[in-house]
Amino acid sequence: MFGTFLKALLIILYATFVGFMFMGIIRKVTARIHRRIGPPIYQPIIDTIKFLSKKENITHGIIYDFGIIFALGATILALMFIPLGSISIMRAYGDLILITFLLEIPMLGIMFAAMSSGNPYAGIGAQRALLTLLAIQVPLGFAIVALAEFYGTFSTYEIVMAQQTSGWSIFHLPLLLAAIAYDIVLQAMFGKEPFDIMIAPGEISLGPMVEFGGKHMGILQIQHAMGLFAETLFFSNIFLGGAVITTFSSPILNTLATLAVLLVKQLAVLLIAIFVSTIFPRFTIDQAAKFYWKWPTIIAALGAILASL
Amino acid sequence: MNELLLIVFSPLIAGFLAWLLRVKGVKEAVGIIGSLIPLILLIKAYPSLSQNNLTFTLNVAGFEVGFMLSRLSWVFSMIAAVVGFTAILGMASTAKDSYEWLFALMSLTGVLGVFTANDLITFFVFWEVMTFASFMMVFKFNRGASLKYFVLSIIGAYAMLVAIGIIYAKTGSITFADISTAFSKDAMSKMLGGSGIFTKTETMLIYGLFLLAFGVKAGMFPLHVWAPDAYSETNQSYTAMFSGVLSKAGVYGFILLYVLMYGKLIVEFGHFRSAPAFGYIIAFLGGLTIIVGGILAALQEDIRKLFAYSSISQIGYILVGIGVGTALSIEAAIYHAISHALFKGLFFLIVATIIYRTGKTEFKDFGGLAEKMPFTFAMAFIAILSLAGIPPLVGFASKWLIFEAVIHENLPILGGMVFFGSAIGFVYLIRFTYAVWFGQRPSDIENTKDAPLPLAIAMGILGTLNVIFGVAPGLVAQELNKLFGQQIIGGNIWELDLGFGRYNGLLLTIWMTIGLLIAAIVYFLGASVRKVPVTDTYQSGNPVTMEYNLTIRRNFFLPLKEAMAFWLRISFDKLYHDIWKSMEDFAETARNYIYNGNVQAYAWYLAIILIILAAMGV
Numbered sequence: 001m002f003g004t005f006l007k008a009l010l011i012i013l014y015a016t017f018v019g020f021m022f023m024g025i026i027r028k029v030t031a032r033i034h035r036r037i038g039p040p041i042y043q044p045i046i047d048t049i050k051f052l053s054k055k056e057n058i059t060h061g062i063i064y065d066f067g068i069i070f071a072l073g074a075t076i077l078a079l080m081f082i083p084l085g086s087i088s089i090m091r092a093y094g095d096l097i098l099i100t101f102l103l104e105i106p107m108l109g110i111m112f113a114a115m116s117s118g119n120p121y122a123g124i125g126a127q128r129a130l131l132t133l134l135a136i137q138v139p140l141g142f143a144i145v146a147l148a149e150f151y152g153t154f155s156t157y158e159i160v161m162a163q164q165t166s167g168w169s170i171f172h173l174p175l176l177l178a179a180i181a182y183d184i185v186l187q188a189m190f191g192k193e194p195f196d197i198m199i200a201p202g203e204i205s206l207g208p209m210v211e212f213g214g215k216h217m218g219i220l221q222i223q224h225a226m227g228l229f230a231e232t233l234f235f236s237n238i239f240l241g242g243a244v245i246t247t248f249s250s251p252i253l254n255t256l257a258t259l260a261v262l263l264v265k266q267l268a269v270l271l272i273a274i275f276v277s278t279i280f281p282r283f284t285i286d287q288a289a290k291f292y293w294k295w296p297t298i299i300a301a302l303g304a305i306l307a308s309l
Numbered sequence: 310m311n312e313l314l315l316i317v318f319s320p321l322i323a324g325f326l327a328w329l330l331r332v333k334g335v336k337e338a339v340g341i342i343g344s345l346i347p348l349i350l351l352i353k354a355y356p357s358l359s360q361n362n363l364t365f366t367l368n369v370a371g372f373e374v375g376f377m378l379s380r381l382s383w384v385f386s387m388i389a390a391v392v393g394f395t396a397i398l399g400m401a402s403t404a405k406d407s408y409e410w411l412f413a414l415m416s417l418t419g420v421l422g423v424f425t426a427n428d429l430i431t432f433f434v435f436w437e438v439m440t441f442a443s444f445m446m447v448f449k450f451n452r453g454a455s456l457k458y459f460v461l462s463i464i465g466a467y468a469m470l471v472a473i474g475i476i477y478a479k480t481g482s483i484t485f486a487d488i489s490t491a492f493s494k495d496a497m498s499k500m501l502g503g504s505g506i507f508t509k510t511e512t513m514l515i516y517g518l519f520l521l522a523f524g525v526k527a528g529m530f531p532l533h534v535w536a537p538d539a540y541s542e543t544n545q546s547y548t549a550m551f552s553g554v555l556s557k558a559g560v561y562g563f564i565l566l567y568v569l570m571y572g573k574l575i576v577e578f579g580h581f582r583s584a585p586a587f588g589y590i591i592a593f594l595g596g597l598t599i600i601v602g603g604i605l606a607a608l609q610e611d612i613r614k615l616f617a618y619s620s621i622s623q624i625g626y627i628l629v630g631i632g633v634g635t636a637l638s639i640e641a642a643i644y645h646a647i648s649h650a651l652f653k654g655l656f657f658l659i660v661a662t663i664i665y666r667t668g669k670t671e672f673k674d675f676g677g678l679a680e681k682m683p684f685t686f687a688m689a690f691i692a693i694l695s696l697a698g699i700p701p702l703v704g705f706a707s708k709w710l711i712f713e714a715v716i717h718e719n720l721p722i723l724g725g726m727v728f729f730g731s732a733i734g735f736v737y738l739i740r741f742t743y744a745v746w747f748g749q750r751p752s753d754i755e756n757t758k759d760a761p762l763p764l765a766i767a768m769g770i771l772g773t774l775n776v777i778f779g780v781a782p783g784l785v786a787q788e789l790n791k792l793f794g795q796q797i798i799g800g801n802i803w804e805l806d807l808g809f810g811r812y813n814g815l816l817l818t819i820w821m822t823i824g825l826l827i828a829a830i831v832y833f834l835g836a837s838v839r840k841v842p843v844t845d846t847y848q849s850g851n852p853v854t855m856e857y858n859l860t861i862r863r864n865f866f867l868p869l870k871e872a873m874a875f876w877l878r879i880s881f882d883k884l885y886h887d888i889w890k891s892m893e894d895f896a897e898t899a900r901n902y903i904y905n906g907n908v909q910a911y912a913w914y915l916a917i918i919l920i921i922l923a924a925m926g927v
Contacts, residue, residue, distance in 0.1 A: 005823075012827070052835055058845075059838040063679060063747070069828040076824035077700075077817070090820070095810045097712045098700065104735070105699055111739060118677070118748040118843040123861040126743060130736045131869055134729075141728020148716045148724075154810035210847050215835030219828065286868045297725075304721035308582075 008080060008089050012226075015079055018263065019225025020044045022232070025267070026274055033278045044221065051218030058213065060117040067113025068212075068219050071106040075226045078102035082234050083157045085243050085258030094156040096144055099234055103189070106223055107133065113216070114208035125207020128285050129198035135292035136188045139181040142300035146178035147238055150307040156234075160242035168241040177303030179239040181296040183272065188288070189231055192277035197285050229266070236265035312350050313365040313376045316386070317421045317435075319346040320393070324414030328407045337401040337763075340410045344397040347421060348390040351383065358383055364427065374434070375427035375484060380792050381568075385424040385561050388647055391774070392553040392654040393417040395767035399546030399658045402761040403665050408449065413547050416442035416555065423558045428484040429473045432565075436526075436558065437466055443555055447543045454538035460889075461535045465525030472518035479506050489569050496572035505573075512570075512577045516587060519566055527559025528621045529591075529628060530598040531881045536621050537605075541613035541670075545661035546764070548613075552620040553654035560624070560646050563591060563631045564639065583718045585634045592632025592715075596726030598625030603733030604873060607740060607866050611671050612663065615741055616656050619696070622730060623649045629727060630711045633718055636797045637807065640789045641710035647785060648707040648778065652695040655771040659689050662760040662768070663745065669754070672740075673862045677750030677843065681757045686746055688768040693742060695775045697735045701818045703775050706782035706805065710798070713810045740865050748860030749843050780814045 024041035031038025059065055081099050083091040111129060114122035150172065151159050159169075169175040188195035199207050212220060236242060243261035248254045283291065323343020327336035354363060363378040378386070400413060419439025426432035440462045447455035477483055480491040495505035507515070521532070528536040536556075540548050566574075571585075578586040602622030609615040627649065630642025662685050663678070664670055679686040695704035708731060716724045760768065778785055783802035790797055800806035803815035844853050853859065864870070870877065 008820075008823070052831075055836050057836055057838040058841045060841065060843065061680065065832065065838070069825060069832055072828035072831070073821060073825035076827055077821045080820050080824075090813075090816060093811050093813050093816065095709075095812060097709055097810070098812060101698060101700065101705065101731075108697070108699065108735070108739075112742070115739075115743045115747040116679070117846065118859050119846045119848075120859050120861060121847065123743065123748070126739065127861070127865055127868075130739055131866070134732045134736050134869070137732030138725060138729050142721065142725045144728070145716050145721050145724035149719050149721065152717075152809060154713060154716075205847065205849070215832060218835070219831055222831065284868075286872045289868070289872045301721065301725060304724065308719040308721045 004089060007087065011079060011084060011087070011089070012076060014259075015226050015229040016222060018266075019227070019229040020048070022228045022266075022270055023221075023225055025270065029271065029274045030278050033275075044225070048218050048221040051213075051221060052215050054214035057215050059216075060211070063116040064113050065216075067109045067111070067116065068216050068223075069109075070112065071109030072219050072223045072226075074102065074105035074109060075223050075230065078105070079226060079230050081156075082230055083160055083237060083242065084233065085245070085255065085262060087255060087258075088157070091157040092155070096148055096154045096156060096159075096238070099156060100140065100144055103227075103231060103234065104133065106227060110208055110220065110223075114211065117211040119211045121205045121210040122208050124204055125198055125200070125210070128200070128204075129208060131285050131289055132188050132195060132198055135289040136185045138293055139296035139300040140185045142297065142304045143178040143182040143185070146174055146300065146304040146307040149304065150175055156237055160237050160244065163241040164244055169239045174303045174306035175239065177299050177306070181300035181303065182235065182239065183269075184296045185292075186231060186235060186269065187273055187276060188292075190228065190273050190277075192273050194277070194280040194283045195288055196277075196282060197288055200282065203282070228270070232266035232269045233262065235269050236262055240265045240269070311365045312354060313363050313378055313425060314367070316347045316350045316354075316378075317376065317418055317425060319343050319418075320414040320421070321418035324411045324418075327410035327414070331407045336407050336410055337404075340397055340414060341394075341401060343414055344390075344394045344417060347386070347417075348394050351386055351390050354378060355383065366427075372430055373428070374431045376422075376425045376431065377427035378425055381564070382424045384643060384647070384788065384792070385557060386421055388557060388650045389417065389420050389424060389554045392650045392771070393420075393550050395654060395658065395770050396546050396550035396553070398763045398767035398770075399549060399661055400544065401763040403544055403546045403661050403764070405544075409446065409544055409547070412442045412445040413544075413550070416446065417550065418442075420554050420558055424561060427486075429476070429488070430483050433466070433470060433473060436469070439555060439558060440466060443539070443551055446547055446551070447539045450544070451538070451542035454535075454542040458535040458539040461525050461532065461885075465522040465532075468518040469522035472515045472522070475511060475515055479511070485565075485569065492570040492573040496576045499573075499576050507573065509577050512573060515570070516566075516574060516578075519562065520591070523559045523562030523566070524594070525559070526562065527556055527624050527628065528598070528602075529559070529594050529624070530601050530621075533598065533602065533621045534882045534885055537614050537617040540617035540620060541611065545613065545657055545664055546767075548616075549654040549657035549661070549767075552617070552657060553650040556620065556624055557646050557650060560627050560631065560642070563628065564643075567631075567634070567639070582720060584632065584720060588632040588634035589720075590632070592629045592634075592720075592723055595625045595628025595630075595632055596723050596730075598622065598628060599726055599730035600625075600733070603730055603737065604869070604876075606737040607733060608870055608877075609737075610673070610863065612660055612675075612741065612745065613670055615737055616653070616660060619656075619734070619737060620649075620653055622734065623653065623696070626708065626711055626727065626730060629715060629723055633715055633720065633723070635714065635718060636793050636795075638711070638714035638718070640786070640793070640797055641707065641714045643789055643792070644710055644785055645707035648695070648703040648775075651771055651775050651778070652692050652702075652704055655688060655692040655768060655775065656696070658764060658768050658771065659685055659692060662764050665761070665764070666757050666759075667754050672744040672865075674751060675745045675754070676748045676860045676862065677746070678754065678757060679746040681750070681754070682759045684765060685760045685768070688772045689742075689746065691772045691775050693738045695779065697738050698731050700779075701776075701814060701821055702779035703782070703785075704779070706779060706785075706812065706814065709810075709812055710805065710807075713807055717807075717809060736866070736869075744860070744862050744865065749855070749858065752855070780818050782812065782814045 023044040080089045081094045243258045245257040327340045365376045367374040422435025444459045499505045524532045574587045581589040606618035695702040698705045698708045786798040804813045
């Protein structure tokens with residue numbers, strides 16, 4: 001019992017740390033693409049510490065506070081279900097549908113908090129976030145359907161294990177199509193250009209985030225870090241074969257190697273997202289909806305139909 | 310006296326008493342007791358279900374009116390009794406006169422009769438009682454909406470009557486057991502190459518007629534047009550039952566279709582991939598229902614209309630589950646029927662409370678009510694999480710089952726449709742949340758009070774059930790397994806185990822609590838917070854006062870409307886309206902030409918008939 005909690009705590013700390021590093025990498029790589037030096041890679045951690053140590057915080061009511069806590073709590077919950085190599089708390093219950101839903105819940109918390117502030121920018125941001133969610137759900141759904149039909153199981157861990165023997169998912173044509181669609185969806189899930197419509201800095205003053213400051217913003221930073229980690233991890237698990245390393249005799253070495261392999265895969269997913277985001281300008285919300293309902297949906301639906309044959 | 314008879318008729322008797330007494334306080338008490346009796350008796354009847362089914366036959370006017378309480382009808386009757394009881398409790402606050410008590414309770418009798426019917430005549434009679442009573446409830450509020458509902462329902466009901474007539478003419482029996490045997494025998498002989506008693510055309514006709522009949526009641530696309538008007542233009546406490554229970558009569562009808570003629574329909578229609586073809590039609594229409602209902606819900610400007618369309622959308626899930634036609638998917642559909650009744654009943658009670666307290670229905674008049682009605686908001690929070698499919702609540706468990714059941718059968722298009730449905734559910738609920746509960750409060754609802762006691766109790770019951778069944782999803786699943794007499798959904802009361810997917814409500818709740826605790830620790834480690842008013846906000850650096858409208862209350866999803874502009878032009882509502890209009894015109898034309906007031910014309914009619922008779926050689 002105590003061991004499980006310790007393991008959970010370690011996973012949370014690891015996810016937070018790596019997530020912050022990812023955020024740093026995003027800033028660093030973006031800077032290098034623009035021929036700037038950019039901030040040091042640990043910059044997001046410093047930012048978050050600063051946010052959390054503000055002397056005064058404001059609130060607009062109980063939901064404003066609870067929404068933030070709910071968002072972080074739900075992200076932690078999602079993390080517990082995604083298999084992190086062989087170390088995972090509840091990998092037996094790591095169901096594809098469940099994780100897909102769990103990755104969306106934090107958005108609900110953020111929006112509850114944002115909307116309860118009564119700010120019109122938060123309102124418009126929530127509207128854009130919801131329409132983005134609606135737009136990505138179609139290709140996302142087909143991608144998940146393709147996976148479940150190809151492997152005949154909904155368990156993420158079993159899908160990882162199946163890939164150990166039959167090769168990565170993206171080497172099978174139906175799942176390659178699903179992976180392409182999912183990767184386009186990831187761009188919106190990360191909140192990166194061209195689909196960062198919900199936050200839209202410069203256009204609607206950060207949208208839902210506009211009213212947050214101090215510790216609320218700090219918690220959202222932590223949530224964002226964990227979210228980045230969870231989303232890249234889920235993608236690596238279902239499409240890039242995850243990682244189950246058993247070459248070493250020592251279990252600790254095996255675990256470290258697993259984490260390292262996973263980290264490389266997660267970074268690969270992240271870097272694609274960064275490269276895309278730095279060279280594409282933002283879509284408007286109706287363009288985004290029409291885009292997601294056209295190409296990614298066609299690709300993913302084709303994948304799903306091929307997988308079901 | 311037989312318990313079954315008491316279960317079915319006690320609401321009706323109570324309704325009549327309430328109508329006769331008309332004394333404030335007494336009629337409410339009588340009505341509530343009348344709706345409580347079926348609930349208590351159903352719970353008491355539960356242990357005896359395992360031995361044999363409760364039956365009762367009544368001889369009325371030469372017909373044998375048969376009732377039977379099987380496991381399936383017990384499950385559906387329980388939905389009716391629980392949600393019916395809470396709706397009646399809510400009506401104690403919102404009903405204006407004894408007229409509403411009579412018809413609300415009468416429709417509860419109708420729906421209980423439909424669920425416990427043992428033959429087609431009983432089924433039809435109570436179907437009509439239910440339709441009539443609900444029509445009368447709507448009629449009092451809005452004539453146009455009620456007539457639209459009534460005409461469509463009557464078309465459905467008489468389609469069913471025709472189907473019953475064909476079945477009776479061919480088999481000579483009306484009891485479910487006999488008909489079921491006749492159809493399976495027929496299917497057998499057809500498979501062996503013989504000619505059955507029903508031809509292929511007749512089977513298709515019966516199927517089509519039943520599809521029409523049950524589709525209208527369930528609100529299946531494209532027969533859903535009555536629902537938004539009828540659900541919104543009535544007492545909203547009653548709508549908790551109208552949408553929560555009466556729409557389930559259509560769902561029950563579809564299940565009955567499986568019970569009666571499954572084998573025959575399979576033989577005649579064959580399979581589409583792994584689903585039976587006749588079921589795939591239902592499932593595909595269900596999928597369209599999800600999408601159409603969801604998108605229209607997002608674009609509504611009226612709180613009641615939003616939930617009416619949302620109701621349609623959720624029924625779509627149930628139809629998808631039923632249509633796919635495996636034991637698992639039907640169990641999932643019944644599970645979703647239960648959870649839909651629970652959360653949608655709760656939603657309409659919330660709407661009833663809001664309208665009762667503020668007297669307004671449109672989004673443009675609301676805002677910031679969460680602070681004034683904390684209990685109602687807490688209940689709305691549960692209902693929102695449940696409908697949107699957020700894990701520790703019952704809405705997730707049932708949706709999850711439908712997802713897994715559909716996708717496991719290798720039906721990718723239906724899978725995509727249900728995924729879209731889950732997102733659109735999220736979308737319209739946030740619209741409701743934003744416009745009603747959060748933001749700036751208009752000054753005319755400044756003095757709103759929280760829910761009255763009866764409504765609060767009713768909401769409390771449904772809210773608690775939403776949480777309990779969500780944390781322990783196995784409670785319902787184990788019960789549904791008994792319907793099929795085998796373990797289809799494995800696991801214990803906390804866990805659902807399908808073999809290819811597992812979901813554990815308790816474990817999830819525990820870890821969610823831990824996650825929230827960790828988040829709360831981080832939160833409380835920071836400095837203390839200072840409460841600021843809603844006008845102390847960022848408005849591009851400008852000062853704002855209460856005169857500014859800061860909350861977006863109109864046309865919240867304008868980009869969605871624009872993106873879907875082409876599809877929104879196609880309206881079935883308009884189509885039916887035009888058909889109805891041309892029928893009225895035709896009637897007018899016929900009246901003018903045939904009854905033209907010219908005596909010679911009438912003489913000519915006589916002459917023509919005489920010529921026809923002569924030609925026939927009479």
